[in-house]
Amino acid sequence: MNDVSLVEKSLFSYIPKNDEYIKKLFDSMRYSVEAGGKRIRPRLVLEFCRLCGGDIEKALPFACAVEYIHTYSLIHDDLPCMDDDDMRRGKPSNHKKFGEDIALLAGDALQSLAFEVMSLDSTVEKVGADRAVRCISKLADYCGAKGMVGGQVIDLENETKVATYAEVSACDNLKTAALIQAACAMGAICAGADNAKVKLCESYGKAIGIAFQIVDDILDITSTDEVLGKPVGSDEDNNKSTYVSLFGIEKCREMVDGLTDEALNTLDKLGGDTEALRELALNLAKRKN
Amino acid sequence: MNDVSLVEKSLFSYIPKNDEYIKKLFDSMRYSVEAGGKRIRPRLVLEFCRLCGGDIEKALPFACAVEYIHTYSLIHDDLPCMDDDDMRRGKPSNHKKFGEDIALLAGDALQSLAFEVMSLDSTVEKVGADRAVRCISKLADYCGAKGMVGGQVIDLENETKVATYAEVSACDNLKTAALIQAACAMGAICAGADNAKVKLCESYGKAIGIAFQIVDDILDITSTDEVLGKPVGSDEDNNKSTYVSLFGIEKCREMVDGLTDEALNTLDKLGGDTEALRELALNLAKRKN
Numbered sequence: 001m002n003d004v005s006l007v008e009k010s011l012f013s014y015i016p017k018n019d020e021y022i023k024k025l026f027d028s029m030r031y032s033v034e035a036g037g038k039r040i041r042p043r044l045v046l047e048f049c050r051l052c053g054g055d056i057e058k059a060l061p062f063a064c065a066v067e068y069i070h071t072y073s074l075i076h077d078d079l080p081c082m083d084d085d086d087m088r089r090g091k092p093s094n095h096k097k098f099g100e101d102i103a104l105l106a107g108d109a110l111q112s113l114a115f116e117v118m119s120l121d122s123t124v125e126k127v128g129a130d131r132a133v134r135c136i137s138k139l140a141d142y143c144g145a146k147g148m149v150g151g152q153v154i155d156l157e158n159e160t161k162v163a164t165y166a167e168v169s170a171c172d173n174l175k176t177a178a179l180i181q182a183a184c185a186m187g188a189i190c191a192g193a194d195n196a197k198v199k200l201c202e203s204y205g206k207a208i209g210i211a212f213q214i215v216d217d218i219l220d221i222t223s224t225d226e227v228l229g230k231p232v233g234s235d236e237d238n239n240k241s242t243y244v245s246l247f248g249i250e251k252c253r254e255m256v257d258g259l260t261d262e263a264l265n266t267l268d269k270l271g272g273d274t275e276a277l278r279e280l281a282l283n284l285a286k287r288k289n
Numbered sequence: 290m291n292d293v294s295l296v297e298k299s300l301f302s303y304i305p306k307n308d309e310y311i312k313k314l315f316d317s318m319r320y321s322v323e324a325g326g327k328r329i330r331p332r333l334v335l336e337f338c339r340l341c342g343g344d345i346e347k348a349l350p351f352a353c354a355v356e357y358i359h360t361y362s363l364i365h366d367d368l369p370c371m372d373d374d375d376m377r378r379g380k381p382s383n384h385k386k387f388g389e390d391i392a393l394l395a396g397d398a399l400q401s402l403a404f405e406v407m408s409l410d411s412t413v414e415k416v417g418a419d420r421a422v423r424c425i426s427k428l429a430d431y432c433g434a435k436g437m438v439g440g441q442v443i444d445l446e447n448e449t450k451v452a453t454y455a456e457v458s459a460c461d462n463l464k465t466a467a468l469i470q471a472a473c474a475m476g477a478i479c480a481g482a483d484n485a486k487v488k489l490c491e492s493y494g495k496a497i498g499i500a501f502q503i504v505d506d507i508l509d510i511t512s513t514d515e516v517l518g519k520p521v522g523s524d525e526d527n528n529k530s531t532y533v534s535l536f537g538i539e540k541c542r543e544m545v546d547g548l549t550d551e552a553l554n555t556l557d558k559l560g561g562d563t564e565a566l567r568e569l570a571l572n573l574a575k576r577k578n
Contacts (some may be wrong), residue, residue, distance in 0.1 A: 144401030
């Protein structure tokens with residue numbers, strides 16, 4: 001079974017199917033987890049576990065955890081009081097399908113589920129309490145106020161003004177890169193890597209995370225609705241400051257190349273079979289959607 | 290310093306004060322944590338730690354964690370897509386003060402903060418990774434889809450129909466009692482209690498948790514806006530099924546007495562200095578607001 005299939009099988013195994021009273025909530029959680037995209041974050045957990053000499057089977061709960069966090073953030077991001085998006089990956093967004101109240105609660109429950117899965121007896125038996133708690137710490141830190149959620153707050157602020165480079169950069173570092181960093185770190189921690197090695201793995205995550213966001217900003221200008229799978233031009237319509245509005249497309253393409261090189265150099269330092277991670281970095285840089 | 294002061298000092302110590310870009314988020318988080326009520330849940334963590342022979346200093350991060358979860362649930366509960374409450378404990382609700390988007394994100398970040406605080410190096414140094422991860426598991430379990438959030442979903446459903454006893458009971462068990470149970474369990478775990486003892490501590494929490502909710506339902510009928518500090522009659526206005534609508538006030542008072550007795554009996558089984566917990570159960574039963 002390839003990594004994505006392995007992850008997807010695990011993702012659904014933790015969400016109960018039948019419950020007399022709470023079925024609607026579970027359905028709503030499953031709906032958004034099913035509408036997954038490239039599963040980049042969980043794949044990174046498994047790849048870094050493998051690269052650091054660990055058994056990827058043991059990293060699966062942590063791979064699921066980071067995907068649940070990512071999914072909850074998308075559900076909340078689509079809500080009317082946030083981006084107010086009716087569609088997500090070609091399907092009605094969660095609140096369009098289940099109502100705003102259930103969507104809010106499904107997001108909340110997916111965040112709890114992430115931490116539940118990482119602290120299950122079956123998980124702790126696999127990796128030990130020390131590694132489990134290090135992973136929990138890493139994910140909690142990078143997904144909260146000083147990480148992903150903080151990035152979303154800066155993003156909201158950047159929509160209301162002409163943001164500086166520092167503000168755009170702080171936003172992207174936190175909103176997008178933080179969770180990708182967490183994924184790389186968790187994979188390494190599962191395999192028993194020390195803090196220095198974990199830091200190195202994170203720096204790959206940070207580089208591809210920022211590159212990912214800049215590519216997003218470029219595609220928002222250069223792509224079409226059909227290819228991108230969502231309406232283009234939304235940043236411009238919202239007068240939103242992005243790397244592209246600050247530096248222009250050409251300079252941004254150079255930045256993506258620079259960040260991708262940085263990620264590849266990090267892999268060279270890490271050594272081992274880095275083929276899959278190398279390909280991932282290159283594919284993210286040249287992606288069209 | 291008494292337990293409440295100790296908890297409140299800790300509660301604010303984990304929320305950063307200054308940040309160039311994310312200040313508004315931290316302000317919003319602090320605003321709702323400050324507007325705290327009786328701090329019942331964190332007090333239970335400390336009391337059960339003490340009762341099981343532990344050092345309450347070590348239980349403080351877990352006391353904070355359960356209060357952050359409680360606070361986030363109130364912020365999200367007040368949102369327009371949920372109960373749409375403009376006031377909370379005599380102050381504007383979070384979204385009235387900071388806007389819906391920031392309130393949503395402050396709730397999300399408080400949930401993350403709960404797990405961050407429980408997995409900090411400084412916390413793990415105090416209680417060890419085993420106990421930390423057991424506490425994390427307990428809280429994640431009781432606050433998520435099969436706990437508090439699940440209870441809120443049943444609550445939403447119960448507003449749209451005449452609910453059965455099973456439905457009202459499932460709602461209260463999860464919506465209110467689950468987090469109180471988690472608090473009792475975490476205190477005991479911090480002190481190194483075994484699973485049997487943790488279960489006993491939880492059964493006290495469950496009994497006072499359900500009693501707490503029934504008293505809430507009674508006060509919604511029998512109190513006044515001034516004494517209760519919030520508008521009474523909201524359940525009746527919403528045609529909401531509660532213990533009171535099912536059984537009437539007299540029978541409900543008997544149920545509260547029965548549950549309080551059950552809690553006190555559990556304390557007898559636990560032994561030790563249970564004075565504070567005894568008083569807490571009795572005070573919650575006869576409270577007027």
